[in-house]
Amino acid sequence: MSEFIWPIRVYYEDTDSGGVVYYANYLKFMERARTECLRSVGFEQDVLREKDGIIFAVRSVSIDYLKPARFNNLLNVVSKITKCGHASMTFKQDIKIEGEQDVLCSAEIKIACLDSNNLRPCPIPAFIMKEIPCDS
Amino acid sequence: MSEFIWPIRVYYEDTDSGGVVYYANYLKFMERARTECLRSVGFEQDVLREKDGIIFAVRSVSIDYLKPARFNNLLNVVSKITKCGHASMTFKQDIKIEGEQDVLCSAEIKIACLDSNNLRPCPIPAFIMKEIPCDS
Amino acid sequence: MSEFIWPIRVYYEDTDSGGVVYYANYLKFMERARTECLRSVGFEQDVLREKDGIIFAVRSVSIDYLKPARFNNLLNVVSKITKCGHASMTFKQDIKIEGEQDVLCSAEIKIACLDSNNLRPCPIPAFIMKEIPCDS
Amino acid sequence: MSEFIWPIRVYYEDTDSGGVVYYANYLKFMERARTECLRSVGFEQDVLREKDGIIFAVRSVSIDYLKPARFNNLLNVVSKITKCGHASMTFKQDIKIEGEQDVLCSAEIKIACLDSNNLRPCPIPAFIMKEIPCDS
Numbered sequence: 001m002s003e004f005i006w007p008i009r010v011y012y013e014d015t016d017s018g019g020v021v022y023y024a025n026y027l028k029f030m031e032r033a034r035t036e037c038l039r040s041v042g043f044e045q046d047v048l049r050e051k052d053g054i055i056f057a058v059r060s061v062s063i064d065y066l067k068p069a070r071f072n073n074l075l076n077v078v079s080k081i082t083k084c085g086h087a088s089m090t091f092k093q094d095i096k097i098e099g100e101q102d103v104l105c106s107a108e109i110k111i112a113c114l115d116s117n118n119l120r121p122c123p124i125p126a127f128i129m130k131e132i133p134c135d136s
Numbered sequence: 137m138s139e140f141i142w143p144i145r146v147y148y149e150d151t152d153s154g155g156v157v158y159y160a161n162y163l164k165f166m167e168r169a170r171t172e173c174l175r176s177v178g179f180e181q182d183v184l185r186e187k188d189g190i191i192f193a194v195r196s197v198s199i200d201y202l203k204p205a206r207f208n209n210l211l212n213v214v215s216k217i218t219k220c221g222h223a224s225m226t227f228k229q230d231i232k233i234e235g236e237q238d239v240l241c242s243a244e245i246k247i248a249c250l251d252s253n254n255l256r257p258c259p260i261p262a263f264i265m266k267e268i269p270c271d272s
Numbered sequence: 273m274s275e276f277i278w279p280i281r282v283y284y285e286d287t288d289s290g291g292v293v294y295y296a297n298y299l300k301f302m303e304r305a306r307t308e309c310l311r312s313v314g315f316e317q318d319v320l321r322e323k324d325g326i327i328f329a330v331r332s333v334s335i336d337y338l339k340p341a342r343f344n345n346l347l348n349v350v351s352k353i354t355k356c357g358h359a360s361m362t363f364k365q366d367i368k369i370e371g372e373q374d375v376l377c378s379a380e381i382k383i384a385c386l387d388s389n390n391l392r393p394c395p396i397p398a399f400i401m402k403e404i405p406c407d408s
Numbered sequence: 409m410s411e412f413i414w415p416i417r418v419y420y421e422d423t424d425s426g427g428v429v430y431y432a433n434y435l436k437f438m439e440r441a442r443t444e445c446l447r448s449v450g451f452e453q454d455v456l457r458e459k460d461g462i463i464f465a466v467r468s469v470s471i472d473y474l475k476p477a478r479f480n481n482l483l484n485v486v487s488k489i490t491k492c493g494h495a496s497m498t499f500k501q502d503i504k505i506e507g508e509q510d511v512l513c514s515a516e517i518k519i520a521c522l523d524s525n526n527l528r529p530c531p532i533p534a535f536i537m538k539e540i541p542c543d544s
Contacts, residue, residue, distance in 0.1 A: 011307055013160065013300045015153035017207045022149055023466045024435035028285045031432075035283055046344040058431045062470045068527070071153045072318040119476070147443055149436045159330045160303075163296035164421045171419055182480040194295045198334045204391070208454040255340070285432065287425035289479045294421055343425045 002133055004040060006033040007098065008075045020068035026105050027061065030093045033077035034111070037091075041131040052125060055116045059088065063107035074098040084134040087121045088112045138269055140176060142169040143234065144211045156204035162241050163197065166229045169213035170247070173227075177267040188261060191252045195224065199243035210234040220270040223257045224248045274405055275352050276312060278305035279370065282345045292340035298377050299333065302365045305349035306383070309363075313403040324397060327388045331360065335379035346370040356406040359393045360384045410541055411488050412448060414441040415506065418481045428476035434513050435469065438501045441485035442519070445499075449539040460533060463524045467496065471515035482506040492542040495529045496520045 008029045016022040034056075035045060049055050069075055076096050083090035091109045096102065115122040124132075144165045152158040170192075171181060185191050205211055212232050219226035227245045232238060251258040260268075280301045288294040306328075307317060321327050341347055348368050355362035363381045368374060387394040396404075416437045424430040442464075443453060457463050477483055484504050491498035499517045504510065523530040532540075 009304075009307075011300070011304050012152040012154065013158055013303065016148040017151035017153065017155045018148065018463060018465070019153045023469070024149065024432040024439070027432035027435065028283070031285065032281075032283050035281075044344060046342075055426060057426070058473055060470075060472045061431070062468075064468045065466055070318075072316060145440075145443075147436070147440050149439065154327060154329070159333070160296040160299035163299065164419070167296070167421065168417075168419050171417075180480060182478075191290060193290070194337055196334075196336045197295070198332075200332045201330055206454075208452060284424040284426065285430055288420040289423035289425065289427045290420065291425045296421065 002080075004033070004037040004079045004133075006036045006077045006079070008032065008077060008095075010069055010071055010073045010075060012071060014069075015071050020070055023065060026063065026065075026069075026095060026107075029075065029077055029095060030079075030091075030107060030109065031058075033079050033093060034091060034109075037079050041133070043128060043131070048128075049116050053116050054122060054125065055114050055119075056111045057114050057119075059110040059112045061107055061109050063105060065105045067102055067104045069095065069097065069104050075104070081132055081134045082108075084124070084129065084132060087123050089124065089132065089134065138216075140169070140173040140215045140269075142172045142213045142215070144168065144213060144231075146205055146207055146209045146211060148207060151207045156206055157209075159201060162199065162201075162205075162231060162243075165211065165213055165231060166215075166227075166243060166245065167194075169215050169229060170227060170245075173215050177269070179264060179267070184264075185252050189252050190258060190261065191250050191255075192247045193250050193255075195246040195248045197243055197245050199241060201241045203238055203240045205231065205233065205240050211240070217268055217270040218244075220260070220265065220268060223259050225260065225268065225270065275350050276305070276309040276405075278308045278349045278351070280304065280347045280349060280367075282341055282343055282347060284343060286341075287343050292342055295337060298335070298337075298341075298367060298379075301347065301349055301367060302351075302363075302379060302381065303330075305351050305365060306363060306381075309351050313405070315400060315403070320400075321388050325388050326394060326397065327386050327391075328383045329386050329391075331382040331384045333379055333381050335377060337377045339374055339376045341367065341369065341376050347376070353404055353406045354380075356396070356401065356404060359395050361396065361404065361406065411486050412441070412445040412541075414444045414485045414487070416440065416483045416485060416503075418477055418479055418483060420479060422477075423479050428478055429481075431473060434471065434473075434477075434503060434515075437483065437485055437503060438487075438499075438515060438517065439466075441487050441501060442499060442517075445487050449541070451536060451539070456536075457524050461524050462530060462533065463522050463527075464519045465522050465527075467518040467520045469515055469517050471513060473513045475510055475512045477503065477505065477512050483512070489540055489542045490516075492532070492537065492540060495531050497532065497540065497542065 113124045249260045521532045
């Protein structure tokens with residue numbers, strides 16, 4: 001699929017006293033990028049929840065931290081959907097510094113589609129599947 | 137009133153690349169202390185919400201940052217309720233390093249009691265007022 | 273002065289189980305906006321720290337929470353500098369939902385200029401004062 | 409090895425508008441527990457950094473989210489060290505609600521020992537290895 005690239009600026013809130021971005025915060029950056037990736041193909045998650053009764057929840061994350069990001073870096077989160085199942089999809093997300101090739105951290109993140117009323121897995125609606133740019 | 141003292145350990149998540157606790161995070165510490173202060177007199181906020189239909193929301197904060205806290209510091213949040221109104225109460229909360237006298241930051245925080253259904257102000261229930269240790 | 277407006281999207285990370293933006297997180301939004309305000313007049317804070325030996329630190333915050341922001345809202349942080357002292361400046365920062373007039377929260381935030389080596393107050397350098405759009 | 413159990417209370421700051429703990433925040437809980445695990449065998453990370461010139465950094469995380477934690481839950485982080493290499497160690501960390509058997513989330517987290525001056529991998533000092541309760 002075509003990659004979806006979302007820029008993220010590193011602010012003080014994202015860093016820790018080790019001088020680098022705190023390890024949990026890369027997951028925030030990746031979730032912002034997934035949200036914007038869905039928005040870019042027409043889906044607002046508050047609408048999906050209220051009108052369509054579905055939410056997306058993270059089932060698993062596997063992430064490698066290769067090089068640190070630092071205060072004031074301009075990052076890009078490079079996302080693609082590598083698997084689309086009946087009720088889940090898997091994102092591959094890499095973070096790089098704008099203009100550089102090195103991957104700072106790289107994650108595989110599995111997302112489940114849940115019924116917002118009972119939080120049980122449910123099929124990804126066809127109108128979403130149709131728009132999701134997926135390789136599999 | 138008697139003060140309520142709640143210990144907080146500073147972890148990496150709380151600090152920023154300036155080497156100190158990030159300024160917004162002191163508000164997290166203070167909210168933990170208010171939650172524990174209410175618990176200490178018998179009130180669980182999830183029960184208050186579900187059974188009694190009320191939540192507490194912050195209306196205003198006035199905070200002075202005097203000295204920084206750092207990674208691994210053991211802090212105490214010293215809280216007291218300085219005003220109890222019909223539908224609101226005001227906390228004075230100071231943060232110190234365990235065993236030291238200097239106040240690192242000092243805040244006055246006004247809390248409103250809200251109806252959890254419509255988020256409108258409502259009176260603080262009498263069974264709470266009775267237990268809250270208030271000076272005013 | 274002319275206002276500086278910075279857009280902020282509300283993500284899940286910013287909200288809490290009350291369904292609204294967590295009160296401390298508005299301070300993150302405001303700090304992002306101050307950082308971008310300085311960048312817009314030519315100052316990168318990592319450069320100021322490394323080359324010019326200064327950092328900016330928050331001395332005090334006075335904030336009123338008027339209406340809540342929610343998941344997926346697109347907010348604007350409207351910032352202006354209302355006072356410029358020798359070694360400090362004061363920002364007035366209001367947060368609104370894009371396209372709406374209501375102020376969700378409104379803060380006055382005093383920033384001190386510190387020597388990055390000893391964290392003591394120092395004068396704001398003239399080359400910064402010259403560029404800062406200040407009313408006072 | 410013997411497990412190390414560290415209690416964590418869920419506050420509003422940890423939750424999101426989905427009504428559950430935000431997925432990145434479990435990594436904060438796990439890092440608090442690792443810090444306390446090291447403290448329990450005598451090591452303060454600020455001292456390790458300043459006196460011994462080492463810091464610990466996360467190299468990779470693999471985490472499964474099985475059931476959500478909610479506001480006001482009292483959690484236990486159950487940690488053990490499953491591998492001790494020359495310059496790294498691996499933690500297995502499970503989170504449960506106090507008094508319950510279900511695992512809410514389960515992670516394997518690889519930590520590298522770094523020279524604090526150049527952030528390059530370095531051997532875990534013998535005086536630490538001696539105290540770390542490791543199965544491997």
